[in-house]
Amino acid sequence: RKEVEQDPGPFNVPEGATVAFNCTYSNSASQSFFWYRQDCRKEPKLLMSVYSSGNEDGRFTAQLNRASQYISLLIRDSKLSDSATYLCVVNDYKLSFGAGTTVTVRA
């Protein structure tokens, strides 16, 4: 079983739509989680950390379900600039990445 598994998408949504996707992780002892964003042929950049109580950063909401070992990301009011690959990451001193979920926001 892979350490981190993600819904690969792609998600193709119109501007203004809400899009949500999940990932699951295998190590029940993992404590630290992130969502990274990666644009085509660029390096990953931290989008947001994921906290147990759930957290928001503007239009982005991250949730963690420890019992089921899954993490979610929800994007509200999608913008064209949100088009990217979103990487689910578990931090156990090293970063374990999912394969990414591709989101395309169309005009």
Next chain:
Amino acid sequence: ETGVTQSPTHLIKTRGQQVTLRCSSQSGHNTVSWYQQALGQGPQFIFQYYREEENGRGNFPPRFSGLQFPNYSSELNVNALELDDSALYLCASSSARGASGGFTEQFFGPGTRLTVL
């Protein structure tokens, strides 16, 4: 910009050759991690260096080796290149948290795109 730099940006090699990739960490960071990202995949952890010592390794063969220097910059060396080594190689710098354990957020460099023919 993260302050993490990598060189070269692109590289083309042939099977069997050796390659050295370089990474300069962000000022104040003492830890460098290396990742391999194949096309369509997420980055895969190769190894991490902390204060010039290897501090963990992923599932990569011994022909992948590294160094960290006193100024915390780092090199990734790959011997006997194979076609499957073609990928984007990313380094990320961070700092140890000291007594509380763990490491701070990792900041990625722009990567080196290696093509093996």
